Amino acid sequence: MLTGDFYRFQEKLTAEEREHVARIRRFFEAEVRPIANEYWSRAEFPMQLIPGLADLGVLGSFVPEVRQFENSAVYRGWVALEMGRVDAGVATFVGVQSGLAMGAIDIGGSPEQRAEWLPRLGTAEVLGAFGLTEPYSGSDSARGLRTTARREGDGWVLNGAKRWIGNATFADVVVVMARDEADDQVKAFLVTSDSPGFTATKIEDKVALRSVQNADIVLDGVQVPESRRLQNIRSFRDVATVLRLTRCEVAWQAVGIAVGAYEAALAYAKERTQFGKPIASHQLVQDLLVKSLGNITASIALCMRASELQDAGEQHDQHSALAKAYATARMREAVGWCREILGGNGIVLDKGVARFFADAEAIYSYEGTREMNTLIVGRSITGSAAFV
Numbered sequence: 001m002l003t004g005d006f007y008r009f010q011e012k013l014t015a016e017e018r019e020h021v022a023r024i025r026r027f028f029e030a031e032v033r034p035i036a037n038e039y040w041s042r043a044e045f046p047m048q049l050i051p052g053l054a055d056l057g058v059l060g061s062f063v064p065e066v067r068q069f070e071n072s073a074v075y076r077g078w079v080a081l082e083m084g085r086v087d088a089g090v091a092t093f094v095g096v097q098s099g100l101a102m103g104a105i106d107i108g109g110s111p112e113q114r115a116e117w118l119p120r121l122g123t124a125e126v127l128g129a130f131g132l133t134e135p136y137s138g139s140d141s142a143r144g145l146r147t148t149a150r151r152e153g154d155g156w157v158l159n160g161a162k163r164w165i166g167n168a169t170f171a172d173v174v175v176v177m178a179r180d181e182a183d184d185q186v187k188a189f190l191v192t193s194d195s196p197g198f199t200a201t202k203i204e205d206k207v208a209l210r211s212v213q214n215a216d217i218v219l220d221g222v223q224v225p226e227s228r229r230l231q232n233i234r235s236f237r238d239v240a241t242v243l244r245l246t247r248c249e250v251a252w253q254a255v256g257i258a259v260g261a262y263e264a265a266l267a268y269a270k271e272r273t274q275f276g277k278p279i280a281s282h283q284l285v286q287d288l289l290v291k292s293l294g295n296i297t298a299s300i301a302l303c304m305r306a307s308e309l310q311d312a313g314e315q316h317d318q319h320s321a322l323a324k325a326y327a328t329a330r331m332r333e334a335v336g337w338c339r340e341i342l343g344g345n346g347i348v349l350d351k352g353v354a355r356f357f358a359d360a361e362a363i364y365s366y367e368g369t370r371e372m373n374t375l376i377v378g379r380s381i382t383g384s385a386a387f388v
C-alpha cells in the first residue's frame with residue numbers, strides 16, 4: 001500500500017490490475033527513481049527506459065489491439081499516479097506517446113491507420129508526439145490555431161509553427177493539427193520527422209520537467225499524403241475528445257506528484273531533528289503533512305469517480321476539466337507545503353522534494369491551464385461560455 005493512499009482506494013482495483021500496478025511500481029523504484037534527478041539536472045530524457053516502459057504495457061493500455069489485458073480507466077489512472085509519484089518526466093513521456101499520440105490515432109484513425117500505427121507505437125518501435133499548441137495560440141487553440149493545410153492533388157501541404165511539443169526532438173511521427181484552408185476546420189495529420197520542411201528545435205533552460213524534450217516545430221511546405229490525414233478528426237471538437245481523456249490522466253499524474261512529495265517530506269520529518277526532537281513531532285509540521293494528505297485523498301476520490309464515469313461511457317468534458325483543475329491546484333499547494341517541511345533542503349534535488357515542487361508548475365499549466373479548465377466547467381454548469 002502507498003503511504004499516500006490513506007483511504008486505501010487502490011484496493012478497488014481488480015486483483016489483476018493490482019498486480020500490474022505493483023509491477024509498474026517495482027520498475028519505477030528500481031529503474032527510474034535512481035536516475036531521475038540526474039537526467040532532470042542534465043535536461044536529458046533517459047531513452048534507455050523506453051523498451052522497459054513498453055514491456056510494462058503502459059503505452060496504449062486503452063487500445064484493444066495493443067493492451068496486455070482488459071483494464072479500466074480507473075486502473076490507467078492509478079498507473080499515471082504511480083509514474084508521477086516517482087518521475088513526472090517519464091510520466092509525461094508516456095502521456096504524450098500513449099495518451100496524446102496513440103489517443104489521437106485511436107479516436108481519429110481509420111481501421112487501416114490504426115493497424116499501421118498503433119501496434120508500433122505500443123511497442124515503442126515508433127515514437128510519437130502531438131502538436132496542437134502554437135507560438136500564438138495555447139489556451140485559444142480552437143479559434144487561434146494558425147497552421148494551415150492546403151489540399152494539393154492527392155495530398156496536403158502544411159505551413160506553420162508549433163510550440164511546446166513534448167517528445168518532438170526524437171519522435172518519428174507528430175500528430176499535427178492544422179486548419180484546412182478550404183473549410184476552416186481543424187484536421188490532424190501524421191507528419192513524419194524526416195519530411196522535408198519539418199524541423200524540431202529543443203526548448204532550452206526550462207525550470208520544470210527538465211527531462212522532457214519539448215520542441216518548437218516549424219512546418220515549411222511539408223507534404224503529407226491523404227493516407228496520413230486522420231480520417232475521423234473533422235473539427236476541433238474531435239481533438240477535444242482526445243484532450244478530455246488525457247486531461248483526466250494528467251489529474252491522476254498530479255496526484256502522483258503530490259504523493260511523491262508527501263512521502264519524501266514525511267520520511268524527512270521523522271528523521272530531521274530540531275529543538276531536540278524530530279520535526280514530525282512539531283504541531284505546525286504535522287499541520288503541513290495533514291493538509292497535504294487531505295489534498296491527496298480528496299483528489300484521489302475525485303479522480304476515481306471521474307474515471308469511473310469514463311468506464312461507464314458517461315464522462316464529459318466538464319468532468320475531466322474539473323478533475324484536472326482541482327487536482328493540479330491541490331497538488332500545487334501540497335508540493336509547496338512539502339517543500340516547506342524540508343526547509344533549505346527543500347530546494348536541493350537529492351533530498352527528494354525539489355523535483356516534484358518544480359515539475360508541478362508545468363503540470364499545472366499543460367493540457368489546459370486551471371483557468372481554461374475552470375471555464376469549461378463554468379460553461380457546463382451555467383450554460384454561458386465565458387472564454388472571451
Ligand SMILES: Cc1cc2nc3c(=O)[nH]c(=O)nc-3n(C[C@H](O)[C@H](O)[C@H](O)COP(=O)(O)OP(=O)(O)OC[C@H]3O[C@@H](n4cnc5c(N)ncnc54)[C@H](O)[C@@H]3O)c2cc1C
Pocket residue numbers: 096130131132133137138139140163164165166167209212214362365366367368369370371372386387388
Ligand atoms: C512542459 C509542457 C509540455 C507541453 N506539451 C505539449 C504537447 O506535447 N503538445 C501540445 O500541443 N502542447 C503542449 N504544451 C502546451 C500547453 O498545453 C500550453 O502551454 C497550455 O495550453 C497553455 O497555453 P500557453 O502556454 O500558450 O498559455 P496562454 O494561453 O498564453 O495563457 C497564459 C495565461 O493566460 C490565461 N488565460 C488565457 N486565456 C484566458 C481566459 N479566456 N480567461 C482567463 N485566463 C486566460 C491562462 O490560463 C494562463 O494563465 C505543453 C506545455 C508545457 C509547459
